[in-house]
Amino acid sequence: MAGSKRSEVLPEVLRRLREAHPDARYELDWETPLQLLVATILAAQCTDERVNAVTRPLFRKYRDARSFADADPAELEEAVRPTGFYKNKARAIRDACRALVDRHGGDVPTSMDEMTRLPGVARKTANVVLNAAYGIPSGVVVDTHVARVSRRLGLTAEAKPERIEAELIRILDVSDWIAFGPAMVLHGRYTCTARAPRCGQCILKDVCERIGVEDASVGGPGDEPARPAARARRPRINHTPEGDPMSPDQLPESWQSALSDEFAKPYFRQLQGFVAKERAEHQVFPPEADVFNAYKLAPFDRVKVLLIGQDPYHDDNQAHGLCFSVRSGIKPPPSLVNMFKELKADLGCKVPNNGHLVPWAEQGVMLLNAVLTVRAHEPNSHKDRGWETFTDATIRALNDRDDPVVFMLWGAYAQKKGKLVDPARHTVLTAAHPSPLSAKKFFGSRPFSAVNAALEAMGKEPIDWQLPDI
Numbered sequence: 486m487a488g489s490k491r492s493e494v495l496p497e498v499l500r501r502l503r504e505a506h507p508d509a510r511y512e513l514d515w516e517t518p519l520q521l522l523v524a525t526i527l528a529a530q531c532t533d534e535r536v537n538a539v540t541r542p543l544f545r546k547y548r549d550a551r552s553f554a555d556a557d558p559a560e561l562e563e564a565v566r567p568t569g570f571y572k573n574k575a576r577a578i579r580d581a582c583r584a585l586v587d588r589h590g591g592d593v594p595t596s597m598d599e600m601t602r603l604p605g606v607a608r609k610t611a612n613v614v615l616n617a618a619y620g621i622p623s624g625v626v627v628d629t630h631v632a633r634v635s636r637r638l639g640l641t642a643e644a645k646p647e648r649i650e651a652e653l654i655r656i657l658d659v660s661d662w663i664a665f666g667p668a669m670v671l672h673g674r675y676t677c678t679a680r681a682p683r684c685g686q687c688i689l690k691d692v693c694e695r696i697g698v699e700d701a702s703v704g705g706p707g708d709e710p711a712r713p714a715a716r717a718r719r720p721r722i723n724h725t726p727e728g729d730p731m732s733p734d735q736l737p738e739s740w741q742s743a744l745s746d747e748f749a750k751p752y753f754r755q756l757q758g759f760v761a762k763e764r765a766e767h768q769v770f771p772p773e774a775d776v777f778n779a780y781k782l783a784p785f786d787r788v789k790v791l792l793i794g795q796d797p798y799h800d801d802n803q804a805h806g807l808c809f810s811v812r813s814g815i816k817p818p819p820s821l822v823n824m825f826k827e828l829k830a831d832l833g834c835k836v837p838n839n840g841h842l843v844p845w846a847e848q849g850v851m852l853l854n855a856v857l858t859v860r861a862h863e864p865n866s867h868k869d870r871g872w873e874t875f876t877d878a879t880i881r882a883l884n885d886r887d888d889p890v891v892f893m894l895w896g897a898y899a900q901k902k903g904k905l906v907d908p909a910r911h912t913v914l915t916a917a918h919p920s921p922l923s924a925k926k927f928f929g930s931r932p933f934s935a936v937n938a939a940l941e942a943m944g945k946e947p948i949d950w951q952l953p954d955i
């Protein structure tokens with residue numbers, strides 16, 4: 486659709502969305518700009534309802550930026566634990582609030598430039614706060630709903646949120662920037678849904694190009710009546726895992742940005758279709774919500790170490806999106822047992838009573854399998870379906886980062902990925918695979934102390950490899 490045509494369609498799109506959603510606003514509870522900032526940080530990968538339950542007592546206890554900045558880390562982590570990824574979120578809140586105190590006298594600034602200079606605050610979060618708390622049209626909030634609906638309508642062909650926003654800003658009147666986001670979120674949430682858009686019921690069907698919608702005819706299987714309560718609902722800015730579990734919005738913003746080119750490529754769409762079909766017909770591991778856990782627990786800008794695995798565990802209840810790691814309560818498999826033996830020999834760490842490696846991931850050890858899903862009890866059943874292309878792009882993105890990374894490549898399969906890494910800028914540590922088949926060579930490789938030595942040489946904090954008992 487040419488730019489002029491987009492401009493012609495847009496006023497009508499806006500008029501209809503406003504009529505359908507006259508009270509559109511975000512669903513997080515807040516009273517001050519600081520509270521909205523904190524709530525928005527907590528809302529990543531969490532429902533707004535849960536965030537609201539957490540922030541009620543949180544905002545009573547921590548009343549200003551200084552109290553958040555000075556919060557006892559363990560206490561703050563405990564307070565935000567129900568929102569998930571609580572260590573990262575607690576650190577993000579403390580870091581942002583420390584910057585607010587140091588640079589802005591404890592106030593939340595009112596410009597995009599100052600907002601995005603705060604640690605961990607990207608454009609989407611800044612736009613939410615500036616738009617909703619201050620009524621400042623700093624830009625257009627582009628979450629996954631806004632991005633998807635804009636693309637389908639033909640308003641943009643871009644994939645990266647910041648490019649979509651730039652395009653929307655160009656074609657929207659500034660007086661519409663603030664209202665556009667919430668109205669589009671509602672439309673995407675209840676009508677133009679990721680998997681089954683209800684085109685037959687859609688108020689925009691005669692002005693929509695339905696770009697990328699597989700069955701572009703109206704009246705398809707997704708055409709159940711739209712939820713009658715939709716008009717009265719308040720939209721949630723999409724940082725929740727409620728949409729398509731294979732959607733890019735499942736990733737933290739930093740990864741969405743780093744990998745945005747991948748999501749627009751045909752192979753990724755085919756991969757999404759393949760995994761959805763597999764899930765419909767077979768049991769697939771890990772569960773949908775866990776597929777991207779390696780990315781969620783180690784945002785792009787916080788990855789210090791990348792450990793590459795091959796394929797998720799294929800037995801019941803083991804896999805949860807981190808290579809080598811198993812869910813709590815599940816007996817560690819042989820390779821992991823060998824890793825713990827080597828860890829004890831290497832650094833004297835006590836062997837934990839579990840194989841849940843989340844504490845490593847939360848310190849920036851990205852535990853990435855090359856293939857992120859598998860059919861139950863059929864190892865390697867999802868190989869060569871597109872995951873390798875996606876995870877290779879992940880490795881390349883880390884390789885392209887200025888900030889160096891320690892790459893841990895165990896076994897021949899992982900070591901082949903070494904060709905994606907520039908050893909002049911990063912540290913590449915190779916060892917045998919800890920599987921019983923090659924454990925003899927793995928033992929004595931002392932990979933954990935080697936990682937810490939490399940991190941210290943980079944001026945970074947070493948990893949605390951000791952896992953707590955559960």
Ligand code: SF4
Binds near residue numbers: 684687
């Ligand atoms: S017509 Fe279909 S694709 Fe277009 S906005 Fe409506 S639901 Fe979405």
